Amino acid sequence: MWIERLDASHALAYRELMLEAYDRHPQAFTSSVRERAVMPLSWWEGRLTSKLDVVLGAFDAGTLAGIVGLAFEPREKARHKATLFGMYVSADFRRKGLGFDLVQAALVEAQKHPALKLLQLTVTAGNDAAFQLYQRCGFIQYGLEPLAVRVGEDYFDKIHMWRQL
Numbered sequence: 001m002w003i004e005r006l007d008a009s010h011a012l013a014y015r016e017l018m019l020e021a022y023d024r025h026p027q028a029f030t031s032s033v034r035e036r037a038v039m040p041l042s043w044w045e046g047r048l049t050s051k052l053d054v055v056l057g058a059f060d061a062g063t064l065a066g067i068v069g070l071a072f073e074p075r076e077k078a079r080h081k082a083t084l085f086g087m088y089v090s091a092d093f094r095r096k097g098l099g100f101d102l103v104q105a106a107l108v109e110a111q112k113h114p115a116l117k118l119l120q121l122t123v124t125a126g127n128d129a130a131f132q133l134y135q136r137c138g139f140i141q142y143g144l145e146p147l148a149v150r151v152g153e154d155y156f157d158k159i160h161m162w163r164q165l
Contacts, residue, residue, distance in 0.1 A: 006055045028123075068103065069106075079116075089102070145160060
């Protein structure tokens with residue numbers, strides 16, 4: 001198993017894994033499978049080649065098994081912050097420490113940017129496994145956003161977390 005930065009050549013596998021994530025865990029993401037499934041492959045390629053995002057992928061025997069992203073702030077007064085986003089490990093590859101490895105790889109990537117002082121993220125309230133993973137990686141809860149995501153008639157709160165670099 002290895003982790004590397006994704007580029008445009010990974011767009012199809014990235015799209016497939018993200019659509020799986022949106023479908024299986026709609027409460028965890030603000031995007032929906034319906035919204036993203038209609039996006040052309042060029043949109044997914046753009047996400048992987050953006051100067052403001054870094055997307056890392058974990059591979060097992062050549063299969064994209066997990067992903068995590070870092071979104072950098074373009075605004076001058078907020079360039080000291082980045083957001084960890086799109087964290088997902090396919091069900092076939094869970095319980096192998098891959099989520100931890102992906103977050104650690106994102107932290108290593110973040111530390112390559114000397115202007116960064118902190119990372120932030122949100123996690124769906126009630127997703128105890130993800131919340132505990134982020135805590136193990138040094139993230140601290142600082143707030144709760146009620147009714148952050150609506151899936152059908154149900155609403156889900158988001159826990160806001162941060163970690164100093």
